[in-house]
Amino acid sequence: MSRAYGWTDKGDAVVEDEATVIRMMATWLLEGGSLRGLTEHLKSEGIATAGDKTWQTVTIKRALTNPRMIGKKKSGDKLVDAEIPPILQTRTYNRLCKLLLDPERAKFTGGRTQVALLGGGIARCGGCGRALYSSASTGRAAVYTCSTRSGECPATVSVQAELLDADVTERVLARLSSPKLRAALTKSINQLGSRDEAEARIEDLQARYTALGEDFADGLIERETMRAGTDKVRANIAAIELKMKQQEVLDDLPEPTPSAIVEWWEQAGPRQRHDVVSILLDHVTVKPTDRRGPGGLDDERIEYVWKK
Numbered sequence: 207m208s209r210a211y212g213w214t215d216k217g218d219a220v221v222e223d224e225a226t227v228i229r230m231m232a233t234w235l236l237e238g239g240s241l242r243g244l245t246e247h248l249k250s251e252g253i254a255t256a257g258d259k260t261w262q263t264v265t266i267k268r269a270l271t272n273p274r275m276i277g278k279k280k281s282g283d284k285l286v287d288a289e290i291p292p293i294l295q296t297r298t299y300n301r302l303c304k305l306l307l308d309p310e311r312a313k314f315t316g317g318r319t320q321v322a323l324l325g326g327g328i329a330r331c332g333g334c335g336r337a338l339y340s341s342a343s344t345g346r347a348a349v350y351t352c353s354t355r356s357g358e359c360p361a362t363v364s365v366q367a368e369l370l371d372a373d374v375t376e377r378v379l380a381r382l383s384s385p386k387l388r389a390a391l392t393k394s395i396n397q398l399g400s401r402d403e404a405e406a407r408i409e410d411l412q413a414r415y416t417a418l419g420e421d422f423a424d425g426l427i428e429r430e431t432m433r434a435g436t437d438k439v440r441a442n443i444a445a446i447e448l449k450m451k452q453q454e455v456l457d458d459l460p461e462p463t464p465s466a467i468v469e470w471w472e473q474a475g476p477r478q479r480h481d482v483v484s485i486l487l488d489h490v491t492v493k494p495t496d497r498r499g500p501g502g503l504d505d506e507r508i509e510y511v512w513k514k
C-alpha cells in the first residue's frame with residue numbers, strides 16, 4: 207500500500223511539510239475556495255501527492271475526509287483510535303467532511319470560487335465604483351474582478367483574491383485586537399440602549415416612513431420633501447440596525463488581545479468572518495494599476511472606508 211500523504215511510511219510520524227500543505231488545503235476550502243482552484247494552486251506550486259502524481263479534486267476530497275486526519279480509522283460504523291498522530295483538529299475535520307460530502311457543493315466546484323470574506327459589495331472597483339466579484343479560471347489563482355461588463359468601466363480592476371483577503375484580514379484583526387477601538391465601538395453601541403428600545407425606535411421610524419408617503423399622497427407635502435424625509439428615515443434605520451448587528455457579533459468575540467482574536471478568527475467559519483468584516487468595514491476600493499494582470503497590492507492601490 208502506498209504511503210498516506212502527511213505521514214511517514216510506517217504512519218507513526220507526521221511529515222511536517224506535508225502536514226502544512228494539508229492544513230493549507232483545509233483552510234483554502236473552509237474559506238470558500240473551490241476544489242478546482244485548489245488543484246490548480248497545488249500544481250502551480252509544484253506540490254504532488256505521496257505517489258508523485260498531480261492532485262485531483264477527488265484525491266484531495268478522499269485525503270481530507272479520511273479519519274486518519276484526526277488520528278482515527280473506521281471500524282464498522284464507528285471511528286476508533288488508529289494510533290497515528292493527527293494532522294487536523296477534530297473541529298476542522300468535521301467541518302471539512304460536512305463541506306466536501308455535501309452534494310450541494312458540486313455546484314460550486316466549477317470555475318467560480320465562493321469567497322465569503324468580501325462578499326456583498328465590500329470590495330469595490332476603483333474605476334467605476336461597482337462591486338468586485340471573485341472568479342477563478344483554470345491555471346490561475348482566484349481574483350476579484352470588476353463586475354461591470356467590459357467597455358463600460360474605464361479601468362476593469364482585478365486583484366489577486368488571496369492578497370486582498372490577507373490585507374483586509376490583517377487590518378480587521380488589528381482593529382478588533384485594539385482595546386481602545388473596542389471600547390469606542392461598545393460605547394457607540396451602548397448609546398442605543400437595550401435591544402427592546404432599539405426595536406421600538408425602528409418601529410417608530412417605520413411609522414414615520416409610512417406617514418411621509420401618506421402625507422405626499424394627500425398633497426400635504428411635496429415630492430422632494432417626502433424624498434428627503436424617507437432618505438433620512440432609511441439612513442436612521444440602517445444606523446440602528448448596524449449597531450444591533452455590531453452588538454450581536456461583538457457578543458461572540460473574545461477579549462481584545464491579538465492572540466485571542468487570531469485564535470477566534472482561525473476557527474471561525476466563512477459566515478462569521480464575513481460578519482465581522484461587515485460590521486467594521488464599509489467598503490474597500492481597489493484602484494487600477496498600470497501593471498499587466500491582476501498583479502500585487504500596495505498601499506496606494508487600496509482605500510479603506512471604515513464604518514463609524
Ligand SMILES: [Zn+2]
Nearest residue numbers: 331334352359
Ligand atoms: Zn469597474
